[in-house]
Amino acid sequence: MPPNYSVSEENYIKSIHYLQQVNEAVSTSALAEHLNAKPASITEMLKKLQAKGLLLYNPYKTFRLSKEGNKVALIIIRRHRLWEFFLVDKLQFSWEEVHEVAEELEHVRSKKLIDKLDAFLSYPKFDPHGDPIPDANGKINIQQQLPLSRLPLNKQAVITAVQDQSSELLSFLSSLNIVIGTRLEIKRRLAFDNSLEIKCRNKQAVNISEQVAKAIQVNPL
Amino acid sequence: MPPNYSVSEENYIKSIHYLQQVNEAVSTSALAEHLNAKPASITEMLKKLQAKGLLLYNPYKTFRLSKEGNKVALIIIRRHRLWEFFLVDKLQFSWEEVHEVAEELEHVRSKKLIDKLDAFLSYPKFDPHGDPIPDANGKINIQQQLPLSRLPLNKQAVITAVQDQSSELLSFLSSLNIVIGTRLEIKRRLAFDNSLEIKCRNKQAVNISEQVAKAIQVNPL
DNA sequence: TAAATTTTTTAGGTTTGCCTAAAAATTAAT
DNA sequence: ATTAATTTTTAGGCAAACCTAAAAAATTTA
Incomplete structure (x- = not known):
């Protein structure tokens, strides 16, 4: 063992x-x-x-x-991120408050527990902060994902997920024709409220709040 | 705090x-x-x-x-039993293998975590072994429940629940006219296989295996 | 490159929670 | 009611993981 x-x-x-x-x-x-x-x-x-x-x-x-040390690190990261996902997705924690609790849960050492948790959560690929979750073998999905709020200016990206605490957000976004798979980039970041002016392909630019930008996960191209 | x-x-x-x-x-x-x-x-x-x-x-x-010590004990027991319920009900652990993992999870100290877990599990009253789960205030349901296998000889009790992994067990029991609410007592415990001779009110005694006795939850009178 | 500064390591403590062996208190037996 | 046996406590150590202060190595600067 x-x-x-x-x-x-x-x-x-x-x-x-x-x-x-x-x-x-x-x-x-x-x-x-x-x-x-x-x-x-x-x-x-x-x-x-x-x-x-x-x-x-x-x-x-x-x-x-060492190689072995890295393997161990990925196991711990896997535990941490799966617990974070669980806390947000199942227990309705807000994603700001999960870190501290996950910090404790990650040290519960049972491979079986983590693999079953993974299955229960339907094998999520990213944690609530958009960081990738290593699989049971410690392999990490190469494709990186980050919240739209952290995307650099003028960098193209594709929406990969939306944290829909309320499904309200999803319908708001689809009313703007923003859905998973939409390609966009940030044209301007307004300093006083961190809201973003985003532009989708050849459509007109729209403004979204920081909160919304944090809930949208993107994959930079 | x-x-x-x-x-x-x-x-x-x-x-x-x-x-x-x-x-x-x-x-x-x-x-x-x-x-x-x-x-x-x-x-x-x-x-x-x-x-x-x-x-x-x-x-x-x-x-x-002390009074305070008992309060703390109940908090720990609450954590332990809620995690056990979670492991069996959500992660499909079998009830024999949950104890060890729950033993670790119970030491994660976050009241919010446990209260949200409780809500997520729909406020279960008993853990998978039939032991009562204290509520958020540390109060335990007065009515005690234990597996029929642990009921003392000749002590009257009422059936409160049956762990029906397979619903086969339930139909077997109802064929013996044993259902939730049935009053019974144990007349004899056979040493070589731990099977029980149980008697329901004014009916004839019947013999049930240790396994079945463990799956039946009773409330002593 | 030699002195001065910064970084890292070593040496020697502290606390927590465990241990063994010996002493003290309690309980049981004559 | 003594003595014997058992139980509990005290005394002194050990390992893990932290600390401070001093020594050693590496780096920067003049």
Whole structure:
């Protein structure tokens, strides 16, 4: 059976994975900052993770997860994002408040639980923030998805999903001829309310609120 | 906000609560046995729980939970049983395999999570083993329910529910004129297979297997 | 490139929750 | 009512995961 890791070890692995996405290799101080701990504590854990084969590390140098470490990271991310999806989709949490609870749930170590949860949720591909959910083998869907609110100006994208807490939103959007699959780009971002002026192909530009923009998931082209 | 307790503290509280149901007051060695720990470790934690006002305890004497301690116990039991219900009802776990996973889930400390889970499950009154689920205020339905298999000999009880994995069981029982609301008592327990001889009011005694007895929930009178 | 600064590691504590072994209190037996 | 047996507590350690302060290495700057 696969080894189990402590909550603390899991949090280190997750943070290292996160910092690697920005920076390839990670420094002790960056990780200390991210984990809200002192550098001395980080060093200690680095040695432990290396001894377990999860980390590639030489004293006084930067470090990164080993192949095995990355596999473990993806398992934890999978748990986290599936729980987030569950909380929003089934328990009616708003997507701002799920993170903290998912932070605890992600450490419940049962593969069977997570795989059954995945099935129960109909194998969702993205969590409520638009981040992709790794599958049972730790594979992540290459296609990236993000909320329309985070799409750069003038970058074309296709709508892939709409978080329809109320189905009101969906009907509002379809009245604007905005549906899943619609191609669009942002022409202007209004600073005072973060509303967006978006343009669909050859139609006239329309204005949508930040809230709506956050609920729309897009896939940049 | 209400204080939070460590996983270890929660497990002690839960075990003390469990042992109290049988025995009013609990001894160090009984608790050590139940928690699979050494008596010396128990003593240590007892002092901690007493200091926090959860336990009524005098050195060298037996002990029991304070009012506050009981309240905490019921919160933990509520979490545990709701998760068990969720695992069986939504994730299709079989009721034998839920305990271990629920044992981990029960320590996720978010009142909001549990109350929303409760609502999502439509406020179930009993977990898959037939144990009552405390409500959001920690109140337990007075009417106690237990599997027929655990009913003491010659004690009258009324059938309150049948776990009908297959509806086959229900029709088998109704062929014996055993339905929800039927009053019965156990006349004999056969040691070699744990089957029961049960008697309904003024009818003839019938024999049922341990498996069936476990699926029938009763309310002792 | 040598000194100054920053980063990382080492060394030595602390807390939590467990342990063993010995001492103290309680309970049982003669 | 003593003595014997059992139970509980105290005393002193250990591991995990954190900490502070000092030492060592790496990096930057003059």
